[in-house]
Amino acid sequence: MVSGVAYHPRMAEAMIQLRNVHREYHRPDGSVAVAALRGIDLDIERGRYLGIMGQSGSGKSTLMNLLGCLDRPTRGRYLLEGEDVSEHDDEKLSGIRGRRIGFIFQSFHLIPELTVLDNVEVPLFYQGVHRLKRHARARAVLDRVGLSDRLDHRPNQLSGGQQQRVAIARALVGDPSLLLADEPTGNLDTATGESILDLLDALHGEGRTIVMVTHDENMAERCERIVTLRDGLIESDVMKQANRVP
Numbered sequence: 001m002v003s004g005v006a007y008h009p010r011m012a013e014a015m016i017q018l019r020n021v022h023r024e025y026h027r028p029d030g031s032v033a034v035a036a037l038r039g040i041d042l043d044i045e046r047g048r049y050l051g052i053m054g055q056s057g058s059g060k061s062t063l064m065n066l067l068g069c070l071d072r073p074t075r076g077r078y079l080l081e082g083e084d085v086s087e088h089d090d091e092k093l094s095g096i097r098g099r100r101i102g103f104i105f106q107s108f109h110l111i112p113e114l115t116v117l118d119n120v121e122v123p124l125f126y127q128g129v130h131r132l133k134r135h136a137r138a139r140a141v142l143d144r145v146g147l148s149d150r151l152d153h154r155p156n157q158l159s160g161g162q163q164q165r166v167a168i169a170r171a172l173v174g175d176p177s178l179l180l181a182d183e184p185t186g187n188l189d190t191a192t193g194e195s196i197l198d199l200l201d202a203l204h205g206e207g208r209t210i211v212m213v214t215h216d217e218n219m220a221e222r223c224e225r226i227v228t229l230r231d232g233l234i235e236s237d238v239m240k241q242a243n244r245v246p
């Protein structure tokens with residue numbers, strides 16, 4: 001029997017640390033067209049299921065793109081698992097995306113010409129993973145999302161919910177520490193959307209850290225903590241009672 005102090009998340013460094021993060025979009029002449037994020041300070045704990053809400057144009061997708069290393073802040077710091085990625089070049093960011101981040105979009109962004117299995121293997125292909133290992137890993141995650149019987153289908157032969165499951169499998173295939181979902185049910189009917197949210201709940205239950213953008217209060221109910229943006233700033237940051245540290 002191992003003795004010692006019980007592990008407590010508060011003792012660990014937050015997985016994500018944003019410090020005074022700004023993102024401005026510029027005009028071709030260099031002047032500021034839009035200040036989309038205007039000073040974001042945010043820590044996200046490992047294992048957290050965080051919802052991001054806010055009106056259209058409040059900066060949610062801009063924030064997600066930064067979190068997902070698809071973009072860099074124009075000012076401020078982003079520490080991902082302790083590593084400052086704010087000034088990494090495109091190649092370094094792409095390496096981090098491949099190894100540590102899974103992205104799920106509202107429109108599934110699958111490659112129409114490729115089979116389900118090949119779509120899921122794409123990220124591993126770019127990481128230079130051996131073919132046999134790619135197959136095995138892609139099959140395993142497709143099994144996890146319930147699509148083992150659709151490996152040879154093309155995206156247009158699948159329902160919307162199935163396509164989003166393929167996209168989730170692709171997001172999971174590199175075993176990322178962070179899963180980002182920008183309105184993952186935005187293109188799905190309510191029942192299908194619920195089944196996708198059930199899958200995200202299960203993945204969170206398995207220990208994944210998830211950040212999800214949603215417009216929908218009911219969807220946000222599933223998250224443990226909800227950050228609301230307004231005009232590029234955090235308007236509120238609410239932890240559900242059940243998840244508060246006593």
Ligand SMILES: Nc1ncnc2c1ncn2[C@@H]1O[C@H](COP(=O)(O)OP(=O)(O)OP(=O)(O)O)[C@@H](O)[C@H]1O
Binds near residue numbers: 033056058
């Ligand atoms: N590439 C871009 N160039 C210029 N402005 C942009 C760009 N992308 C976003 N913006 C602007 O930045 C602001 C924030 O946009 P963002 O897409 O982050 O909002 P959002 O909260 O995701 O909105 P929605 O709910 O409609 O998806 C908006 O005013 C938008 O017009």
Ligand SMILES: [Mg+2]
Binds near residue numbers: 060062
């Ligand atoms: Mg958006």
